[in-house]
Amino acid sequence: MKPHPWLYAFVFVTGAAVMTLEMAASRFAAPFFGTSQIVWANIIGLIMIALSLGYWLGGRLADRYPRWHLLFAAVGMAGLLACAIPWTGPWVFHQLQAGITGTPIHIIVFSFFGILIMFAPPVFLLATVSPFVLRLSGRDVSDLGKVAGALYAWSTVGSIAGTFVTAFVLIPRLGTHMTIVLTSGALIVSAAMGLTAVSPRRWWWSWLLLLVPLVTALGGPRAVKPVQGLLFETETEYQYVQVAALPDGSTALIYNEGGGVQSLRRPGDALVPRDYYSYMTLLPYLSGNPSSDRMEGVVIGAAGGTILHLIDHYDQGSFPGLRLEGVEIDPVVAKLGPRYFGLNPARTPIRVADGRAFVTASQHTWDFAVVDAYSQQIYIPFHLATKEFFSTLADHLTTRGVMAFNVNAVSPDSPLLLSLLKTVQEVFPHFVVIRVPDSYNYLVIAGRSPLPTEALRALGMGRSPVSSIAREALAHLWRPTPEQLKRGMVLTDDRAPVEYLTDSMIWDVAGRGISP
Structure with missing residues (x-):
């Protein structure tokens, strides 16, 4: 039939x-x-x-x-x-x-x-x-x-x-x-x-x-997830996005479930030691470029532009030739910086592109580069965490240029953190790690030449907000032992189990109740 x-x-x-x-x-x-x-x-x-x-x-x-x-x-x-x-x-x-x-x-x-x-x-x-x-x-x-x-x-x-x-x-x-x-x-x-x-x-x-x-x-559209102080809400091709005014007067960019804040503008653009963004203002001093007439930096994973805005706001006086640009894969998010986070698009433009594709195609040479991209809220995109990517990025840095990489890890013994450090070391033999206080953030700063940490000590003698952050950075420097690094693996384009390492870390948190 x-x-x-x-x-x-x-x-x-x-x-x-x-x-x-x-x-x-x-x-x-x-x-x-x-x-x-x-x-x-x-x-x-x-x-x-x-x-x-x-x-x-x-x-x-x-x-x-x-x-x-x-x-x-x-x-x-x-x-x-x-x-x-x-x-x-x-x-x-x-x-x-x-x-x-x-x-x-x-x-x-x-x-x-x-x-x-x-x-x-x-x-x-x-x-x-x-x-x-x-x-x-x-x-x-x-x-x-x-x-x-x-x-x-x-x-x-x-x-x-x-x-x-x-x-x-x-x-x-x-x-x-x-x-x-x-x-x-x-x-x-x-x-x-x-x-x-x-x-x-x-x-x-x-x-x-x-x-x-x-x-x-x-009945019309309703707020998907109502929050107090909601300023903006939409679904994009990549994620669910909210911008909210927080009770302390800050403005926050929140993705998906809101487990973390992707961009934050505090009242008066204050630098706060527990915000890893604040430590990015130190990068021009570590770039090894003694000239203040011309300096270029890029932020991969710019989101709402917090890092771009803080560097521009606090370092432009000491480095008047500073030129910044950001890279953000989500075109909707890229437009939020000028509207909510104080970003000046003429001074700090954000390009809409995949971070690795942008670096590969770029003709620029930067004095410093920030990698702060996350996929699905908790995962570092594997193609932005491999030896091949870091090699490509190194080719676009000046001889004494530096790369900064933000890593979320529950402890210094995290296999994810140790694997990323071991991978970075394959390309950038000189690096320091700042353990951001009261957080899970580890800020890796690396270069092919020795890092001028004496510049931080000199900066820390001052009274400016950036000087205060320099003192915090010096107080929270950390370096893994050779034995610790042996427990990591070199991540490559062929094998980079970033998701597995992250999931293992989540189960570790669940089992041991680790707090920052």
Whole structure:
């Protein structure tokens, strides 16, 4: 028996809906739990569990109750559950997020339950479609294989379409909430068409269910994750972004779940010892360039431009020839610096590009370079942490130029930190590490020539804000022992398990309760 052509469209829609919900789940969870590999593992794992259980139960129900209306009712229910996500999801995720501050293990546990509660049920119901349709369409076993192949092919094509359309069209243009609502509407329409085809008089009212996504859509956009003092909020191609005014008068740029601040402007542009940004103002003094007439620096991973602004604000007087530029991969974030963080775009422009691609293509030679890029909130992009990248960067520095690299590590014995230091040392034999007080930040400053730390001592004798930071830096200098460095590995383009090293560190924090 050949299935009705409409059924191919039906399984196409349900297949697309599964992948749309999976893609939307990552964006929906990002403001609360981030987009780390751990969160992605929960999303993919739970979706696969829901699909497996749905296939299993769908097959059993199809054999026991081979009724078309049960199939279409399951899809309609999946549509209603999906439509509930924009309404109830923020509240559920907010409640689960309440206890995660400073405890990474909770991100693993609570993101698991958040996805389980909100996204697994509709995917589970959608998974019952394939065995039901196959059972109801394949009564003639002589062509059952052909029927099964065609149905699964159309379902898979729908999943492919759902993946690309969601990633490249729906979420960028409509946002996560409206993408989910649109998916809900498509499922309810498909279910209503099927139910009224089975029995128009009995199931005519199923079309009224469209009022649910319609009302949700007309309700308009709501704050994804309301915060006190919210100044700006949007979803970008790369992340969920908020700018907020903090109670102390500072302005903060926050990504995803808000586990860390990406850019910060304090009242009066104050330099604070626990802010690793503050120590970047020392780089012009360590660059080995005695001339104040011409000096160039670059910040890779500029975000809102805090580092650019502080160096420009505090060092321009001592180095009037200072020229700065930043590199930021997210075009939306690159525009926030002048608006919220005091950045002067004429003096400190930010280029929109991938950091490594920018360095490779650049014709500039810099006196100092800052690498402060993070992907998915907690991971250093591996291609910005390898021996090959540092070699390329070194080729774009002056002979006595320096490179500064910010590393988040829970302790001096962190394999991630030691591996990065061992890798840096392969290219820059001279380096110092500043352990930023009251934080997990380690600032690595490295060069191919000996670093003029005497310049810091001379600077520390002064009374300026930068002099105070110089004294803090000298008080918190640290250098690993040769035995410690042996425990690290040289990261290369071929093998750089940055994500694994970071995840191991998170589990270490969870197990030992380490505090900065």
